[in-house]
Amino acid sequence: MEKTINITLKIWRQKGPKAQGGFQTYKLDKVSTDCSFLEMLDILNEQLINKGEEPIAFDHDCREGICGMCSLYINGHPHGPDTQVTTCQLHMRKFKDGETITIEPWRSAGFPVIRDLMVDRGAYDKIIQAGGYVNVNTGGVPDANSTPISKIDADEAMDSASCIGCGACAAACKNGSAMLFVSAKVSQLALLPQGRVEAAARAKAMVAKMDEVGFGNCTNTRQCEAECPKGISISNIARLNREFLKATLKS
């Protein structure tokens, strides 16, 4: 049955990339616990608009946990206290009556704040552009069944490919490292014969771009894995390191 809770929200507000930001406090009463976290923010924004104020800016789109657009740092955790969900899949039943909830944007050198809770994740696109693909043109490819792929490899590639590119890994990392994101793409393609050919060169190009766009290094604290909404394993990072080493030895 539906329950309601009263909450206090401490939300980061920042007018623009260079503006000074700060926390503002809002009270919200009688929030249904069946509400999703973003629907709770919709309710707050509706109240702000009705008072003539500007709503809180936050990224969101599919609201079913797959587009990777939502990106809130809630009570010290990317995507909040629930496990293996994105912010949009988080529900208010995970919070207590009377609780104070702190909401911040991703905090990472690679993700500059645009406004309030929105950040610029263009750096992730740049890393993929540096080599996160198989060099193949449209058409002129062999029949899909011409190369059998073991189910084990295909399933493992699928697990790596589940990454939604939300940036929670870098936001969770004390070094601001994007290694989990990079390694998931490197692993997916290295596990499949179609991507195997360029695996080492790909790893090298993507890591170089990752360093260039401002992400830190990995020191195996595993915070990324713990916070990843899609359960991407850090065994991907081990595979990335192997491919990177191969590329370094070759050159």
Place this chain on the structure above:
Amino acid sequence: MAELNAKIPAGPLAEKWTNYKAHQKLVNPSNKRRLDIIVVGTGLAGGSAAASLGELGFNVLNFCIQDSPRRAHSIAAQGGINAAKNYQNDGDSVYRLFYDTIKGGDYRAREANVHRLAEVSGSIIDQCVAQGVPFAREYGGLLDNRSFGGAQVSRTFYAKGQTGQQLLLGAYSALSRQVNKGNVKMFTRHEMLDVVIIDGRARGIIARNLITGKIERFSAHAVVIATGGYGNTFFLSTNAMASNGSAAIQCYHKGACFANPAFAQIHPTCVPQHGDFQSKLTLMSESLRNDGRIWVPKKKEDAEAIRAGKLKGADIKEEDRDYYLERRYPAFGNLVPRDVASRAAKERCDAGFGVNATGLAVFLDFSAAINRLGKDVVEARYGNLFQMYEKIVDENPYETPMMIYPAIHYTMGGLWVDYELMTNVQGLFAIGEANFSDHGANRLGASALMQGLADGYFILPYTIQNYLADQIQVPRFSTDLKEFNEAEKAVNDKITKLMNIKGKSSVDSLHKELGHIMWNYVGMGRTKEGLDIGLKKLAELKKKFWSDLFIPGDKNDFNTELDKALRLSDFIEIGELMALDSLSRNESCGGHFREEYQTPEGEALRDDEHYAYASCWKYAGADKTPEMIKEDLTYEFIHRQTRNYKS
């Protein structure tokens, strides 16, 4: 009256596409570099088109409203993609995929386009595998298939319950490669606000930078619209929050016809609505119907007890359950097409057998599948969907039957295009869900991904050259031309007008009102009386929108309320078009069900004698009733039949 020429190539059905390609005009590589193409949208259609056109050597400008092209809503497609590979040796063929798609669309799609779609379907799978898309495989290492509604063969390829995600990431990787090579220039967080026409040809767009609020101009030799569907007209739908139909409406205002707006698909398996604060409806993949059985209680008192919370689904004895799809449609059972399954659910709920607190839900039950296959197998097939359901509803579907109800999902209607995917405005193309061409009055499951990628990878990159071959002498356009000035001024005037209303209603509150009107009067069961009321209410809402809207903030800055208001003004217009089109079509077919036109058993009653056409609406000016132009759908190669999923 204006005429529309579909430009269908002559010759036997199976040879049309081959003949077209053999005789079309091409652009040589050195000329391709001098030609600019704008592609609006980065979903399966837009992303694959931008990548493929970039590979060919065209200079591509690609736009999306999200922060990255990887976030287009194609990413949320779950179930799979059809292809006539016949890897299962179960009798599939290009012809059968073509036939199932035409029949599934209730004979309201264009024969030649659909056959071409079936022809290229196999190449899509080859392409995706070559890109590293991790499709599901059998232990022998070959690709696995499953079956979907409306088909009697297993031709659906899938990647867990995330097929759309994997296909989109494949297209995104190909696109990223072209961005790296400099062939595609990417404009994220940019929203198209108008198409610019010069001497009758599409030559550019006006776009708003959603971060800075700045209005920007872009010119090109051709413009491709790949902005998806208009399901969010209903406010609550399975679409993403920012999905909108505005690009299509802008083209419509500039003379492009909007075809079959009434044909909207209501998906049978969505998580039911739970409250007024709800922002969207979540789809549960149709693939669940492979193993899940749909039922409601046979006895009304049981249904009432469940609604009151006194009984649970699992408490109802086997003999007291009504597996109504298996009962009504023995041949297809739970795998009837979406429109049939949705209407059957509504019929049971309207008759008082619905099973959640609102009475608007039916059960989707996996207990038989868990007994037959074991929990492990069910988890391997549907685990991520079950997890998603549990996170939303807080119930465990392994133990309690899921509850589902139909919701707006996909729109078959869209910009009218000819065989070359060009609208009736020269140089203006529309691909994917944004066009109307392939799904008729109802789309079969796993066919949207197929169409989006077919258009983007294998059809548009050919057909657009037939147009551009005549444009190689045309120099790049300056964005200082008067046509750009006028288009930008019109956009600015509209924005200023919206900001100056300074009323009391928020965008979302008005959008919710629109959604209620659409669902109640232009929804699953339509009547003449209801549509008349709907049109009246839409006119009132339009008045309220233009007199009572309130947008906070500044027009020359980041402003999400302004973004949404611009979209809502177009959704209201689309709502009117949908109602007008529904009113003009005195028959029931596919996703368009007029209650006056049904058989005694409650099945859709199509009228081929009078309505075997695509209704193409041509803009006549603000507050004027648009003109309807008919494109007759002649079936040269197959006979229309009443759809039968019973035997």
